[in-house]
Amino acid sequence: METKIVSKNFDIPNAHTIEVALKNTRYESIHNLIFLKPQTVIDMIKASGLRGKGGGGAPSGAKWQLASDYIGEKYLVVNGDESEPGTFKDRQIIAKDPHLLIEGIIVTCFAIGAKNAYVYVRGEYEEFSNILQLAIDEAYAKNFLGNGAIIPIDITIHRGAGAYICGEKSALLESLEGNRGHPRLKPKKPEPEFYFGNPTLVNNVETIASVPFIVLHGAEAYRAYGTKDSAGTLLFAISGHVNSAGVYEVPFGTSMIEYIEKLGGGIKNGKKLKAVIPGGASTPILPAHLVKEAKLDYESLKALGSSLGTGGMIVMDEDTSMVKALKNLLRFYHHESCGQCTPCREGTSWVDKTMDKFINKSATHEDLQILKGSSKSMNGQTICVFAPAVSGVIDGFLKHFEDEFLECIV
Amino acid sequence: MKIMIDETQIECKEGELLIDVMLNNNISIPHFCYHQDLGADGNCRMCMVEIKGEKRPQVACDTLVKENLEVFTKSKNINNVKRSILELELLSHPVDCPICDQAGECKLQDYYMDYGLYESHLTTPKTHKGKHIDLGSHVMLDQERCVLCTRCIRFTSNITKTHELGIIGRGDNAKVGIAPNKPLSNPYAMNVVELCPVGALTSKDFRFKQRVWFLDSAKSICHGCSRGCNIFIDYNETKYTTEKIHRFRSRRNNEINQSFLCDYGRLSYKELNEKYEGKISDVQDLKKLLKVEKKVALVSPSLSLEQLKSVQNFTQKHKIALFSLPYLDENFGDDWLKTNERSANFKGVQELFINTLQKEFEEAFKNAELIINFDHQLLKNKPLVQFTSTQNVNQENLVFAIANFAHESGTLINCDEIRQRFEASKYKSQVPRLVELLEQLS
Amino acid sequence: MSFTQANIIKIASLMHRYPQKKALVLPLLWLAQKQEGFISDEFINTIAELTHMPYMHIYSVASFYTMFKLQKSDKKTIEVCRTLSCELNGSEAIKKYLVENYSKNYEIVAVECMGACGGSPMCTIEGKYMENVTIEMLDEVLHGN
Numbered sequence: 001m002e003t004k005i006v007s008k009n010f011d012i013p014n015a016h017t018i019e020v021a022l023k024n025t026r027y028e029s030i031h032n033l034i035f036l037k038p039q040t041v042i043d044m045i046k047a048s049g050l051r052g053k054g055g056g057g058a059p060s061g062a063k064w065q066l067a068s069d070y071i072g073e074k075y076l077v078v079n080g081d082e083s084e085p086g087t088f089k090d091r092q093i094i095a096k097d098p099h100l101l102i103e104g105i106i107v108t109c110f111a112i113g114a115k116n117a118y119v120y121v122r123g124e125y126e127e128f129s130n131i132l133q134l135a136i137d138e139a140y141a142k143n144f145l146g147n148g149a150i151i152p153i154d155i156t157i158h159r160g161a162g163a164y165i166c167g168e169k170s171a172l173l174e175s176l177e178g179n180r181g182h183p184r185l186k187p188k189k190p191e192p193e194f195y196f197g198n199p200t201l202v203n204n205v206e207t208i209a210s211v212p213f214i215v216l217h218g219a220e221a222y223r224a225y226g227t228k229d230s231a232g233t234l235l236f237a238i239s240g241h242v243n244s245a246g247v248y249e250v251p252f253g254t255s256m257i258e259y260i261e262k263l264g265g266g267i268k269n270g271k272k273l274k275a276v277i278p279g280g281a282s283t284p285i286l287p288a289h290l291v292k293e294a295k296l297d298y299e300s301l302k303a304l305g306s307s308l309g310t311g312g313m314i315v316m317d318e319d320t321s322m323v324k325a326l327k328n329l330l331r332f333y334h335h336e337s338c339g340q341c342t343p344c345r346e347g348t349s350w351v352d353k354t355m356d357k358f359i360n361k362s363a364t365h366e367d368l369q370i371l372k373g374s375s376k377s378m379n380g381q382t383i384c385v386f387a388p389a390v391s392g393v394i395d396g397f398l399k400h401f402e403d404e405f406l407e408c409i410v
Numbered sequence: 411m412k413i414m415i416d417e418t419q420i421e422c423k424e425g426e427l428l429i430d431v432m433l434n435n436n437i438s439i440p441h442f443c444y445h446q447d448l449g450a451d452g453n454c455r456m457c458m459v460e461i462k463g464e465k466r467p468q469v470a471c472d473t474l475v476k477e478n479l480e481v482f483t484k485s486k487n488i489n490n491v492k493r494s495i496l497e498l499e500l501l502s503h504p505v506d507c508p509i510c511d512q513a514g515e516c517k518l519q520d521y522y523m524d525y526g527l528y529e530s531h532l533t534t535p536k537t538h539k540g541k542h543i544d545l546g547s548h549v550m551l552d553q554e555r556c557v558l559c560t561r562c563i564r565f566t567s568n569i570t571k572t573h574e575l576g577i578i579g580r581g582d583n584a585k586v587g588i589a590p591n592k593p594l595s596n597p598y599a600m601n602v603v604e605l606c607p608v609g610a611l612t613s614k615d616f617r618f619k620q621r622v623w624f625l626d627s628a629k630s631i632c633h634g635c636s637r638g639c640n641i642f643i644d645y646n647e648t649k650y651t652t653e654k655i656h657r658f659r660s661r662r663n664n665e666i667n668q669s670f671l672c673d674y675g676r677l678s679y680k681e682l683n684e685k686y687e688g689k690i691s692d693v694q695d696l697k698k699l700l701k702v703e704k705k706v707a708l709v710s711p712s713l714s715l716e717q718l719k720s721v722q723n724f725t726q727k728h729k730i731a732l733f734s735l736p737y738l739d740e741n742f743g744d745d746w747l748k749t750n751e752r753s754a755n756f757k758g759v760q761e762l763f764i765n766t767l768q769k770e771f772e773e774a775f776k777n778a779e780l781i782i783n784f785d786h787q788l789l790k791n792k793p794l795v796q797f798t799s800t801q802n803v804n805q806e807n808l809v810f811a812i813a814n815f816a817h818e819s820g821t822l823i824n825c826d827e828i829r830q831r832f833e834a835s836k837y838k839s840q841v842p843r844l845v846e847l848l849e850q851l852s
Numbered sequence: 853m854s855f856t857q858a859n860i861i862k863i864a865s866l867m868h869r870y871p872q873k874k875a876l877v878l879p880l881l882w883l884a885q886k887q888e889g890f891i892s893d894e895f896i897n898t899i900a901e902l903t904h905m906p907y908m909h910i911y912s913v914a915s916f917y918t919m920f921k922l923q924k925s926d927k928k929t930i931e932v933c934r935t936l937s938c939e940l941n942g943s944e945a946i947k948k949y950l951v952e953n954y955s956k957n958y959e960i961v962a963v964e965c966m967g968a969c970g971g972s973p974m975c976t977i978e979g980k981y982m983e984n985v986t987i988e989m990l991d992e993v994l995h996g997n
C-alpha cells in the first residue's frame with residue numbers, strides 16, 4: 001500500500017548526509033537538465049498533473065508558467081511553514097532527505113529562471129532546519145549550489161517565528177520581506193506572487209520534493225500513480241486516536257479507512273471510529289459513515305463536503321467530545337488570526353469565547369445561532385481564506401454533530 | 411466611460427477606484443479603512459458591493475472600474491454582509507456613545523443606525539484593552555474603541571514618515587499604540603484624530619467640550635501661513651460662554667492640503683476667540699488726524715483681497731503711503747504644508763502692487779506724522795492708529811476693533827498662486843468689519 | 853546592545869542573500885534573541901539601524917510572532933502543545949503535571965500545534981522536541997533541574 005516516491009530514502013540511515021544521498025539517486029535529475037530546455041521541464045510538470053501539496057492543490061505547471069513568463073529577477077520560495085494542525089510531512093523531508101528538497105529546488109529554479117531560493121521554515125522546526133542547513137552547506141561544498149554549480153543558485157533558509165498565518169503564501173512573502181505576516185489583497189487575474197516586486201513562485205516543500213522524480217522518470221511515470229485529477233502520491237499523515245500515528249506515502253485514490261486501519265494501525269484501545277478530520281484542521285470533519293466511503297483524493301473528499309487539504313488526518317474515537325474538539329480548534333484559530341480584517345479578528349474571538357459556554361453546558365439556543373451566524377460572517381468576506389476555513393470547520397461540526405451541541409444547551 | 415451603480419448611470423474614468431467614483435458622486439458607501447488621501451488597505455471589509463458576474467461580494471476599495479461594470483450596493487445580501495461585519499465590530503466595542511467625544515461623527519455609530527443594529531446581545535466577555543492612553547501631541551487613545559482600520563498608522567508611516575504609531579500584538583489582541591517612551595510627536599500629529607473614523611483617537615484640546623451636533627461649520631481658510639489650507643471653522647453661539655469657535659477641521663482640497671492641517675494651524679482657532687476689550691476710539695477723531703502731511707499705513711498681508719483693496723482705496727484717497735511687509739519665519743516652514751511666509755495673502759499684496767520694500771517703509775515710518783496700522787503684527791504694540799482684530803494692543807492712541815476672519819468672507823491667494831474664497835460664519839461679530847469702518851470714514 | 857563579532861560576520865554574509873536590508877528583520881530578531889535570551893529595547897534600536905527601518909516597525913513585527921520574547925525571563929521554558937491531536941492523546945494531563953511539579957524552575961506554556969502530531973502528546977524543553985511524552989519521561993529528563 002505504501003508507495004515510496006518522495007519518501008524513498010526516509011528509512012535509509014544517514015540519508016540526510018550527502019554521501020549517502022548521492023548513493024541513493026539524489027542529484028541525478030540535475031544531469032538530465034543538461035539536455036532540457038526550461039520550458040520542456042515546465043511542460044513535463046504540466047503533463048505530470050502535479051498539484052500543490054501545501055493544501056490548495058493548485059496545478060503546479062500552470063503556476064510555474066506564470067512565473068517563467070516574466071523576464072528579469074525572479075525568486076523561488078519554498079513553503080515549509082507547516083503549521084496546519086495534523087500536518088507533519090514537510091518536516092520528514094527536511095530532516096530525513098534534505099538533499100531531495102535541494103535537488104528539487106535546483107530543478108525548479110532552472111525551469112522558471114530563478115537564481116535565488118528561500119526556504120521558509122517554521123521557527124519551531126529549529127532542529128530540522130539545522131539539518132537542512134548542514135545539507136545546504138554540503139551541497140555548496142560539492143558545487144551543486146553557488147557560483148561553481150552547473151545551475152548557479154543560492155538557497156537561503158528563512159526561519160519563521162510562530163505564526164500559523166505565515167503559511168499563507170502572501171503572508172509568507174510579507175514575513176520574508178521583514179514585515180508582520182499579514183496576507184495581501186488578492187489579485188484579480190492569474191499572476192505569480194511577488195517578492196519585493198519581483199515575480200516569485202511559491203511552492204510547498206513536498207511539491208518541490210516531487211519534482212526530481214518527474215524529471216528523472218517522466219511525467220507518465222508519475223501519472224501512473226493516483227487518479228485522473230489527483231495524479232501521483234502524497235505524504236499522508238495520521239494522528240489522534242490511532243495505534244501507529246505517522247507519515248505514510250500512498251497514491252491518491254487510496255481508501256481512507258484502509259489507510260487508517262492498515263497504516264495507521266487502527267483505532268487505539270480497540271475503540272470504534274467516530275470521525276476524521278481529513279486534511280489538516282482546516283478541512284471539514286467527516287463522521288465515521290462518510291469516512292468509510294472516502295478516498296484519499298481531491299474529487300472524493302470534495303464530493304463528501306470536505307477537502308483533501310494537506311492530507312493530515314486527525315482521527316477521533318467514539319468517546320471523543322465533539323464540543324471539546326471544536327473548542328480546541330476554535331481556540332487555535334482565535335490565537336492564529338492575523339487580526340487584519342474585522343470579520344476574522346472579531347469572529348474567531350467570538351466563536352472561541354462562545355464555545356466556552358458549550359463546554360460549561362451553559363449555552364443557549366442563541367449561542368448556537370451565534371456560532372452559525374458568525375460562521376456565515378466569516379465566509380467570503382475576508383482578505384484571505386483563513387476565515388472561510390474556520391467557517392467550514394464550524395459548519396462541518398454542526399452539520400454532523402449538532403445533537404452534541406444541543407445537549408450543552410441549558 | 412459609464413458604469414451602473416444601483417441602476418443609475420455614472421460617468422467615470424477607466425482605472426479609477428470604484429470607491430472613489432462612489433465617494434465623488436455622493437453615493438453612500440460605508441467604509442472605515444479607505445481614505446482618499448491615504449489609499450486602500452482593505453482591512454475593514456465594510457465597503458463590500460455586489461458586482462454582476464462575480465460570485466462573491468467585492469470590496470469597492472480594491473476594485474477598478476471598467477466599462478459596463480454593474481454594481482449593487484443595497485441588495486439584501488450586501489446589507490446582511492454589512493450588518494454581520496458591524497455586529498462583529500460592536501462585539502468588543504464599549505457601549506460608550508453617551509460619553510464618547512466622537513458621538514455624532516462616528517462612522518461606527520452612523521453605520522449601525524443605518525443597518526438597524528442596536529444594543530449587542532453579547533453575553534460573552536469583551537476583550538479588554540487600554541483606555542485613556544496619552545499618546546502625546548494632545549492626542550488620547552482608547553484602544554477598546556479602535557476598529558484597527560490603520561488610518562492613523564498609515565498617516566504616520568506614509569505621510570509624515572515619523573512612524574510613531576504601529577500595531578502591537580496579533581489577532582484580536584492587536585492594538586494600535588506607540589512604543590514605550592516614544593510619544594506621538596510631529597507637527598502634524600493631530601490629523602490622526604480627524605482621520606480616526608471612530609472615537610478611538612480624540613483631541614485633548616476638544617475632548618468633552620462640545621457635542622458635535624450643536625456645532626455649525628463655516629468653509630474657511632487657515633490664516634496660519636501662506637499655504638492656505640482649507641478648513642471648516644466649527645462654532646456655535648451659546649449665551650453662556652464667550653468661546654464661540656471650538657475647532658478647525660480640515661476641508662478636503664486635493665490641490666492644497668488634501669485632508670490635512672498642521673497642528674499649529676489647527677490650534678490657531680484659539681486666537682479667533684480673542685477680542686479687543688479696551689477702549690474703542692471715535693471714527694471722527696481719526697478724520698481729524700488725517701489732515702497732517704506725512705502719513706504712512708502698514709497693512710497686514712493676511713487680510714483678504716477685498717479688505718486690501720478697500721484699504722488701498724482709502725489710503726489713495728487720503729494720500730497715505732501704503733506698505734505691507736511679509737511675516738517671514740525661517741523656522742516655521744517645512745517640505746510639506748507649512749511655509750516660511752506666515753501670512754495668508756502675501757501674494758494678494760503683491761498682486762495689488764502694494765509697496766513691500768522694508769527699507770522704504772522704514773524711511774517713511776521715521777518721518778511720518780501719522781501712522782496707521784491695519785492689523786499688521788509688526789506694529790501691534792506701537793502707539794499709533796490701530797485697526798485690530800486681536801487683543802494685546804497698546805492703547806496710547808486711536809484703536810478700532812475689527813472683526814477677524816471668522817466673520818469675513820473674502821479671497822486669498824496662496825503661496826502657489828491659487829485663488830480661494832473663504833466664507834464667514836453665521837454668528838454676528840460684536841465689532842464692525844474693516845470694510846464697514848472704512849466706508850464710515852469716507 | 854550590539855551583536856557579537858561572530859554574529860556581525862553572519863549578518864554581513866546574510867545581507868548578500870536578500871534583495872533588501874529590510875528582509876533581515878526576522879533573521880536579526882532571531883540572532884538577537886539567541887544572543888541575549890530576549891529582544892531588548894537596545895536590540896530593537898540596533899536592528900532598526902541595520903535594516904534602515906523605523907523602531908516602531910521592528911517592535912510591531914516582533915510583537916506579531918509568538919516566538920519572539922520582548923521580556924526577559926529567568927526561567928527555562930517548557931512548551932506543551934495543546935492542539936487537537938495532542939489533546940486527544942492526553943496533553944492536558946501532561947501540562948497539569950508539569951505545572952504542578954516543575955513550575956518553580958520552568959515556565960510552562962501551552963502552545964499551538966508544533967507539527968509533531970504523529971508523536972502526540974509532545975512538548976519542547978528549551979526548544980528541543982520531545983514526542984510521545986509520558987510523565988515518566990518528563991521526570992527522567994527534568995529530574996534534578
Ligand SMILES: Cc1cc2nc3c(=O)[nH]c(=O)nc-3n(C[C@H](O)[C@H](O)[C@H](O)COP(=O)(O)O)c2cc1C
Nearest residue numbers: 052053054056079081082083167168169203204207
Ligand atoms: C491559512 C493558510 C495557511 C497555509 N499554510 C500553509 C503551510 O503551512 N504550508 C504550505 O505549504 N502551504 C500553506 N498554505 C497554502 C499556501 O498559501 C500556498 O498555496 C502554497 O504554499 C502553495 O504551494 P503548493 O501549490 O505547492 O501547495 C496555507 C494557506 C492558508 C490560507
Ligand code: SF4
Nearest residue numbers: 338340341344382384
Ligand atoms: S482572514 Fe483572518 S488571517 Fe486572513 S487576512 Fe483576514 S484577519 Fe488575517
Ligand code: SF4
Nearest residue numbers: 556557559560562606
Ligand atoms: S485609532 Fe482610529 S484611526 Fe487608528 S486604527 Fe484605530 S480606529 Fe483606525
Ligand code: SF4
Nearest residue numbers: 632634635639672675
Ligand atoms: S500649513 Fe499653514 S495654512 Fe496649513 S494649517 Fe498649517 S498654518 Fe494653516
Ligand code: FES
Nearest residue numbers: 441444454455471
Ligand atoms: S474601505 Fe474597503 S475594506 Fe475598508
Ligand code: FES
Nearest residue numbers: 933938966968969
Ligand atoms: S497537535 Fe500537538 S503537535 Fe500537532
